[in-house]
Amino acid sequence: MPSKSIEERFPALAVCPPALAWLRMRADFGLAPRTVDAYGRGLAEYLAFCNAQSVSVVDAGRDHVARFVRELTDRPSRRPELLPFAPSPPRLANATIQQRLTAVRLFYDYLVEEGLRVTSPVGRGRYTPGACLGTARHGLVPRYVHLPWIPNEDGWAAILAIAAAEPIRNRTMLAFAYDAGLRREELCALRTDDIDPARRMLRVRAEATKSRRERIVPYSAPAGELLRAYLAHRAEFSSARGPLFLSESRRNPAEPITPWTWSKVVRRIALAAGEPRFGTHTLRHLCLTDLARAGWEVHAIATFAGHRSTATTLRYIHLSGRDLAAKLAAGMAQLHERRIALLAATPMGMA
Known part of the structure; x- marks a missing residue:
């Protein structure tokens, strides 16, 4: 159509x-x-x-x-x-x-x-270095930068419990979306020749990415097992090479699954798990946050995610709390040592 x-x-x-x-x-x-x-x-x-x-x-x-x-x-x-x-x-x-x-x-x-107006009625906000608060020009509406939302362990367990009963295609898509940190469009655009099972790598094509930059990312052994099971299932109704994840509906069987259809699948799972904030992008947020928790450097996460700027990647470092936790632990260790030293010191006249 x-x-x-x-x-x-x-x-x-x-x-x-x-x-x-x-x-x-x-x-x-x-x-x-x-x-x-x-x-x-x-x-x-x-x-x-x-x-x-x-x-x-x-x-x-x-x-x-x-x-x-x-x-x-x-x-x-x-x-x-x-x-x-x-x-x-x-x-x-x-x-x-x-x-x-x-x-x-x-x-x-x-x-x-185009010469249809002399000036624009919409001002452009800009920051003036060194200006006092209130004298710098800002946008029409204050811009708030929030950290991405991810579920807690109980919420994630609820999602997995519902997902366990899903068809093999949906379980494979969920695994790849998390494992490779894929955006919705990137996941749905995967093709059979983008997968390298021998090395457990997949190619994310430039035309499917937000940054228009191609990248190669790994996927885990459990995701590979799901992929093998899905490919065997896929061969039952289509042996053609091309789009990896196909529709199984009666209206458009064997057609590429659309991002909107995938959003509906994830939305249904989220509501059944009692986690309405969970969406297709949440899996990517969770993956990148877990990489930050695991100690990946910001540039490595940015390359993995396909971010143009590490400023975007830093949000996941902050969300993971990795740097703050390390600084807090180091600071508390020094404070602890000083307090112990004070307790161990012998007051004058009590020796």
């Missing part, structure tokens, strides 16, 4: 030629499909807001953008179960708001470049 056009996916953009032209251009420049979809959703929401305000999106001013920001920050979350510690009622996640505003800002940059 051919993929839908931008007009079909975002009908709100079809009535605004500049918006449609901008999103098409971003797609033509090779932007990742998920990013194009995110920009399309964000811009469609902004167009709907401007329409409700009876203002042309091309002529909107900073006051309209400010009202849109207020609407976003006041909007309740559609998935409150994923924000158990948020104020009541839970609002949109900070990352979602930032994503929406990025689409609006880039769209207005385009309008300025």
